Amino acid sequence: MALVLQAKDTLEWAYRGEGFVNLVLAYCGKSPDFVGKVLRMRKVPKYGSEYENGHSALTMHECLLWGELEGLVSAPTGEIAEQLYLQQVMCPLLGSKHVDAGIRVLVTREFLEAVENKVILLLLIMANAARVNPLRDSVLLVANHSIFPHGIKPKCGFLPISKFIAPENVVKRSITRFKMHQSLKLNQGKISQISKYDPLDVFSGSKDRVQNAMKSLFLTPQNNFQVFLNGSLIFGGLGGGADTTCMVDQEFDYSLKHVIRAEDGMRTKYFLELVTESVFKSGLLSLLLEVQKLDIFDIEGAIHSYYDIVSQPCMICRQKGVKERYASLHSIPRDQSLKLVRVYLISATAKDLSMMISFKSRENGDLESSCSTVYLESTDQIFYYKASFIDMDMKPLKKMERHYKLDQQIVSCYVQMKRAAKEVEDRESIKETPQIN
Ligand SMILES: [Zn+2]
Known part of the structure; x- marks a missing residue:
């Protein structure tokens, strides 16, 4: 998908919920590329992690462990490594039609910051509003x-x-x-x-x-x-x-x-x-x-x-x-x-x-x-x-x-x-x- 999400696009994405690592936004606009999809995006890790700088997704020993999988060792970010892991490990084991590995969509920093502002506003009443990791350049698009x-x-x-x-x-x-x-x-x-x-x-x-x-x-x-x-x-x-x-x-x-x-x-x-x-x-x-x-x-x-x-x-x-x-x-x-x-x-x-x-x-x-x-x-x-x-x-x-x-x-x-x-x-x-x- 040759498309980059910009700050203005946040209007079409609504907060759906969050887990420990990801924040989920559901699409509420009309573009056929996105109807029926949600975006999964990384939050800033609470306790720090080696993924933080976005340079190296795997540790040295993990490279030994997963080295046989194509592209995993050279994956520049945690999300890409995760997606490859899904495609090459979990899909063959559980059946690809039962696993939604998602599509990577490029995003601008302004998009991520706009999402974060929106989420903070929405969650003002809640104690710990999620922080979107602004150092990412992509998010994962999966079926809603x-x-x-x-x-x-x-x-x-x-x-x-x-x-x-x-x-x-x-x-x-x-x-x-x-x-x-x-x-x-x-x-x-x-x-x-x-x-x-x-x-x-x-x-x-x-x-x-x-x-x-x-x-x-x-x-x-x-x-x-x-x-x-x-x-x-x-x-x-x-x-x-x-x-x-x-x-x-x-x-x-x-x-x-x-x-x-x-x-x-x-x-x-x-x-x-x-x-x-x-x-x-x-x-x-x-x-x-x-x-x-x-x-x-x-x-x-x-x-x-x-x-x-x-x-x-x-x-x-x-x-x-x-x-x-x-x-x-x-x-x-x-x-x-x-x-x-x-x-x-x-x-x-x-x-x-x-x-x-x-x-x-x-x-x-x-x-x-x-x-x-x-x-x-x-x-x-x-x-x-x-x-x-x-x-x-x-x-x-x-x-x-x-x-x-x-x-x-x-x-x-x-x-x-x-x-x-x-x-x-x-x-x-x-x-x-x-x-x-
Ligand atoms: Zn022992």
Whole structure:
């Protein structure tokens, strides 16, 4: 697209929301190049990053890791590297028709500054208005899934079985990471209640369990479940925060009145049926699970190869005094270490992405061949739906140490909380036992 967005063009772009890294603007003008699209643009990183100057997207060790991918090492900016990563790694794994890799559109600095001013004005009431990174020269144009989209962040859908999991962390084999992380978040005051959602349900391949997952997500959405109607968020949270204020049930039910043909009080139930049906029919989650499962070593294995790649003494073996247990990992050839870590990072992307499903009710005679259809039996309606993956960020190599620490923190917090709960339980049962004099 031989086009550069100028300051005057900001009038045609409306603030749609933001994530941790990106700000999203939706197109509201008439140009056929942009109708139905959104712009994703980088915010100024809060804690600084090597991307800041826009010169080098990858670190030296990341170049070793991703060197085989065409153009990735020479990518001048983080966005370009991300786009190449999507095209060359995630698209082949998840299917390019399920991944929207987007188009890079050139922008002037004035455009970025105008966007920032607009966003600051809009968000004056909010505490921390997003800052657009003015040093960029391009932004990413992707399809706007806002006809009636619905976002699910499914998280990791399997229990790790790696033999490198330390004996004290054996609980990882039976309790999901999601559930344990909820305990930690509750303990830290980041959430006010534990989510009822169980990722194993949504990946189970059983329709009843998928339906159960959808009900749980609706009851405790946190940042795992969002619903948009005509481009506006009507359920779930937009930002990075885990706790969200939800529309009350009645209000949500009412807002669906032009979508689900049913009496008051029944639409939410049928809507969740529609989502279940589409998740199930799309088959996307079984595809995703395969990619997640590429990580067979778990972070407790991959971290050792990480230290080999960055040519540093292994902190885990040193601190824990477990050199022998991991000697086999440390003696594999370098290309194997690189592969192991690469696969770990790809799987980490797959465990953290979101799935977007857009719906549009099929009116008589209205045919859209690019979309699949789903039948909602309860209301006798046919919907077009399009399911795809979004938010597939490339995970920085240097974050692996942080992944390891968080993993250990999650497990130890869970184990401690369980132990404390058990002690209380034991004390109660002693009290209840009748005393014989
Ligand atoms: Zn080690």
